Amino acid sequence: MIKNEKIKASEVLLTGLDGEELGIVPTVEALAMARKLKVDLVCTSLLSSPPPCQLIGAAAVRESMQQARKQERPAKVKEIRLTPNIEDHDLDTKRQQAERVLKGGDSVQFVIRLQGKSDGERAKKLLEELLTGLKPVGRKQTGIQLSGKQAAVQVDPL
Template sequence: MFLLYFRRYVIKELQINEQIRVPEVRLIAEDGEQVGIVSLDEAMDRAAQANLDLALMSPNAKPPVARIMDYSKYRYDQMKKQKEARKNAKTVSVQEIRLSPNIQQHDIEIKARNARRIINKEDKVKVSVRFRGREMAHKDLGREVLDKFFEELSDVAQISSKPKMDGRNMHMMIEPKSE
């Protein structure tokens, strides 16, 4: 099994045709019917008669499972599935808002308004309070600031991680409320 990197897609490469080095395989025909355990030569002959490829689907099984298929069509379908999955995947970005322990109420309201705009776009907000110098002795003030900030957003947001200290910063994560 190999990994092939094609643009942004990672495709699991299967061993096909002459790359297969096992004496016998459990063969699956092109229509999905189980043929049974056959020698590798017989499986290769059947694939050649059908003008298709023999691909080793499960090399670690006892005996290994091989399938007769159009390998290029299989790879094309795999790439298409990955592209569709990537298109449907939801990306969430995290934006940070910084506060200080001695911030005024009006400034908290303005920063909360900006955070509300971010949360309405279904993104997360990291709110951090930075302590400088002697402010480190008053960590309770930082927690109060974070609590006031969250009260402003409690109607549209929920806390995803509680306030915690990280060096000189206390931070918490806020995410949109789930329905």
């Protein structure tokens, strides 16, 4: 992203703070306008002539760069393993861990290893409890899957 004095074009197609078109303006005049308003002059594309530029506040520039970075990288699936006999405090810790991962933009897959026949129902209840606790930050992608020796569910960020 090119901004302020690094813009080498003699004139730019300027857009104001509120998105209003200000037309083709000499770069020197656009920089003076940016300094007067205490914002940055940011070049949005170098492919056209004159290059389109925008008056943007510093916080907005940082925020848009962070959004672009988040969209660039693909979401990962983090696996969190549990047992059916988990204590309440440990379950809370796992829920908080999953919350952090979901807020970071990645998906979470809960996997519960089953030992006996009665563990299936207990595992299903645990997963449902986790899903209700994580409703504000994520939604389930798949239903609760009971297969052989494990129960699993995947939660995607909102």
